[in-house]
Amino acid sequence: MENQAVLFSIAKLFDEADSILLTAAENLDGDALGCLLALEAYARAKGKDVLAVNSRPVCPLYDFLGASDRIKTEIPNRKYDLAIVCDTGDISMIGRLYEENRLFFETTPLLNIDHHGSCYGDICWMDPSYSAACDMVAEFLEYHGGISAITPEIANFLFLGILYDTGCYRNTNTLPSTFERSAKLLERWADYMKLIRNLYQSTPxxxxxxxxxxxxxxxxxxxxxxxxxxxxxxxxxxxxxxxxxxxxxxxxxxxxxxxxxxxxxxxxxxxxxxxxxxxxxxxxxxxxxxxxxxxxxxxxxxxxxxxxxxxxxxxxxxxxxxxxxx
Ligand SMILES: [Mn+2]
Structure with missing residues (x-):
């Protein structure tokens, strides 16, 4: 894919930001959650002061990841160098946190990574040809940190988003590139069966x-x-x-x-x-x-x-x- 220019700009923003706030739509689905957790883990590994937030707590369905407590539900009263909004078609879909922190979102440089079709923010990487926003985040991490940026934990988070948005490869957004990305994540030790069992065979x-x-x-x-x-x-x-x-x-x-x-x-x-x-x-x-x-x-x-x-x-x-x- 011809993403080099946008990946270059995003990498520059990421490198220049010491502190990063990550957020997504209030109805946090598997894809948005995967993006937040993967970016949070990567930014932390890179020594960033990073916080992932959502208007509502993570759905208990995802407790098996052991990472739900990494998503906080308030934005602290302080500055961040960069805000990244993932997998969210419109900024208002952030919900309560957006309403309560309008000034923050108006004054913080905003990066929007999404595959739904509308652009907002200072830099927008919007590409509906991706089956999941996690596929885009995987591409960015690989561009920025090489294949070793995808740790087994991050591979799991990203695989979650791909499984979620493709409905386990049953939706029409399942493309050859989806399988290519999945294969790469498996090579990085994504635990496919753990995800399948917990997502599709664990209904309370x-x-x-x-x-x-x-x-x-x-x-x-x-x-x-x-x-x-x-x-x-x-x-x-x-x-x-x-x-x-x-x-x-x-x-x-x-x-x-x-x-x-x-x-x-x-x-x-x-x-x-x-x-x-x-x-x-x-x-x-x-x-x-x-x-x-x-x-x-x-x-x-x-x-x-x-x-x-x-x-x-x-x-x-x-x-x-x-x-x-x-
Ligand atoms: Mn999505």
Missing amino acids: RSYAKIYWSALSSVFEVSGGKGVWTVVTLDDFQKNDVDPYALGNEFVNDYLRSVRADFVFLLKEDPEGGYRISFRSKNDGVDVRIIAAEFGGGGHKMAAGGRSLSPLSEIVAKIEDFAKNLP
Whole structure:
């Protein structure tokens, strides 16, 4: 890939910064988490004063990495030479920490490393041809520190992001370069089976109860073009699960396995209304279009939005979208 110019600029920023703050979207997924942990470990090894922060604590699903406590939830009242925002399509998606530290983000040199499609910050490395932001971070670390920059621990963090964003090589963003990167990370001792077992074969029983209950009542729109289900606050409460801790695993690994052109999950939001996650399984169905109707966005095959409307109105709107599909 023709990244030499941008990698050179990023390396210069990185070298000139003694202190670095790392952050990402408040809904910290496996890819964003992998970026933060890999950059944190590398910057620390390089003697930087580095802090990784997120608006919400790391989802317990990732406790197996033994690194969740490296992600703090506050930005201290001090200066940093550089802020790096990873895997975050829009800076406002940082959430609470962005709202509480507007001045910090306006006055600190900002580097944006992302593969979602919009650019912000003083230097933006945005390239949707990467399957995961972790693939980009791996490229930077290799450029900056050579292959030995990828320690076994860092290889694990980066592999996590690739597995997460490609849905374990099942999403359309899985490219030849994805396998090349994966092979390189395996050569650096990424523990593939540990990641697989913990990501895909370790669903807590309380989560499983929510999943089975949601899957036992799957509904259709437009004669089965779309299928959907709902998880309510009551479901979370009954099973003692934090609504924020339930990430995309259910929709990606379970709901998406039901045959249809697209699926969607309505998740009741503690802040009111519903969060809606869409997954397309047909190249002709661009779920960004319907997600945009709910003030959201994402990718063609995976997108999300929010709504304060009653459930029946949300479903009716999606039914209209489904009716017009080829
Ligand atoms: Mn990503």
